[in-house]
Amino acid sequence: MSDFDLMVVGGGPGGYVAAIRASQLGFKTALVEKAELGGVCLNWGCIPTKALLRGADIAQTLKHAAHFGFDIDPPQVDLAKLVGHSRNTAQRLSQGIDYLMKKHGITVLRGEAKLEDVFTLSVTDASVTTRYKADHIILATGAHARNLPNIVVDGKIVWSAREAMTPTELPERLLVIGAGAIGVEFASLYSDLGSQVTLVEAAPRIVPVEDSEVSAELQKSFRQRGIEVHTNTTVSDLELHGNSATATLQGTQGAQQVTFDRVILAVGISGNIQNLGLEALAVDTDRGFISTDAYSKTNVVGLYAIGDVAGPPWLAHKASHEAIICVEKIAGVSGVKPLRKDRVPGCTYCRPQVASVGMTEQSAREAGHDLKVGRFNLSANGKALAIDEASGFVKTIFDAQSGELLGAHMIGPEVTEQIQGFGIAQQLEATEQELAHTIFAHPTLSESMHESVLDSLNLAIHQ
Incomplete structure (x- = not known):
């Protein structure tokens, strides 16, 4: 006899939504999470960055207040308060998800999850491992930031998104590597807060997944704001000094060396598929993500994958919608239709x-x-x-x-x-x-x- 009808691994916007919908449909449900409920999106992504970007919007408004007839001294940002607002927002929402788990009678298991066999999941917390049986297991483990072979995030000079969201001081000169949604949001944020920003993208245009006219308009706007934009450009070398880094920017016109105080690496993501036990069950993967059908089924009976770990588009609302479809299909709800990926809206919160x-x-x-x-x-x-x-x-x-x-x-x-x-x-x-x-x-x-x-x-x- 199974311990649970359905278990979900990962408490992000895909995982916790899957758990809630499963409970609503009468499944005895457990959610496994090794860190904060809400996942990267709520704690270190979508939500806290928007709180920071709100601060950037206010800074921009204050800078141009004279246009509307208000005389305001040059505004000074209290970075600690702005970051504190961001972190408090994330904490409040994470606590809200904890409340929802209790409200819906969902068992929350803390620890690292691993597939032991088709219907068995082990959860390890503080060296104590417990095994659980479940009729259905949904993997919603998310993704992590990719690195470049020649650039290593050290948390001091070279930042990942986490360090970029919790700065203790504003860098005077900032290099952002990667001009997808994450990269342009950080470039916009730090520019509005007062940093001199250089944005580098290997593709021919910034936000390359968007319509080409939108890319051109955003690039024009960024340059008008003083953001230096380099497309068709890579960082071929990065030399770290005591409190700065010298980057070699390799573009179509040759190479140039520029020194920066901080560097943000924003070059895409990879699925969190390591140490899940996928290899032992021969779960199909493709380029670092779990392969699924239109209803999130993997090639292994009773095993499903949703959200970022199941591939693009890597968006929280896609994960949540996928979660509902997956669980309702398992439950036999009539009229369930597969996700239309071409109808998933994309939003980038730069200026x-x-x-x-x-x-x-x-x-x-x-x-x-x-x-x-x-x-x-x-x-x-x-x-x-x-x-x-x-x-x-x-x-x-x-x-x-x-x-x-x-x-x-x-x-x-x-x-x-x-x-x-x-x-x-x-x-x-x-x-x-x-x-x-x-x-x-x-x-x-x-x-x-x-x-x-x-x-x-x-x-x-x-x-």
């Missing part, structure tokens, strides 16, 4: 913000679609002008025959809050005609979404 859902224009054309593309610049939006944040645009991509919304791409103020409108439109299979006839409130930033749709039909009013 200006970036948000997108669906295909880029390039990927849509490569897929063979005949397109209608609409664009609307925020410089013609009344609310954006009123708040003095009128840089950016909205871009919508429709199939010319069916009117299907294939993709939407936004850059500007609070676009991470607005992108869900396009996500809902995709879910409800709204066409460009239906969106065009939808009434958007005035004055709002979201009116630019409407104007972009109208532009795809050559009906834009305000441009």
Whole structure:
């Protein structure tokens, strides 16, 4: 007889959601976590970085207060208070998840988990190992930051995201290696707080998964802010000194050596698949992540994987949605549909913000679609002008025959809050005609979404 109907390994946004849904469906459920509930996202990722970025937004507002008629002395950041706010926010939410586990009658087991056989999981805490039987085991162990062969995080000069979120002083000169979502968020944060930032990306453009027009707009904005951006560039060597580092930046125009006070490494992630016992069960993996089917099943009966450890997109909301689908499929809930990865919205909280859902224009054309593309610049939006944040645009991509919304791409103020409108439109299979006839409130930033749709039909009013 099994100890539990279902066990989940990992208490992040995939794992704890899976445990709650399983309990709601009547499963006797256990959650195994070796660190803080909430995982990296809540404790060292999504949430604390947004708390820090809020501080950067306030710093930016204070710097430009004179534009609105306020005389304010040059603002000084109390870094300890800002970091303290970030850490307190994460702690409160982690405690909230602990409450939810108790509320739903979920057994929380502290320690390191390892698969002993198909339906047996061992949990080791302080050298004491206990074995549990479960009918279903869901792996939600997340991922960790990748390193580069020639660059080692030492926690002093070369920072991972953790050190970057808990600085004791602002570096005067900062190098950020990697211009994906994490890299550009840190570049934006430290620039607004007063550091001189250099951003290096090996790809031809920053935020390379985004639409090329969005990448170009963000790069232009960063350079206008004084952030030095190098694309098609790698760090071929990094020499550490007492309290600084000299980086060799290798670009298309040759090499240059530049000295920095601190370096942030943000070059992607790898799945947490080590020491789980996967090899003994011959669990299939692919490039460091666990392989699954559309409902998160692995090739081993009774074993599932969700979230970052199961591959891209590496986003918390993808993990949570995947968790619900996985558990409901196990429970036999009728009408469960697999995750549509092409409908997972992506949000980047730099300044200006970036948000997108669906295909880029390039990927849509490569897929063979005949397109209608609409664009609307925020410089013609009344609310954006009123708040003095009128840089950016909205871009919508429709199939010319069916009117299907294939993709939407936004850059500007609070676009991470607005992108869900396009996500809902995709879910409800709204066409460009239906969106065009939808009434958007005035004055709002979201009116630019409407104007972009109208532009795809050559009906834009305000441009």
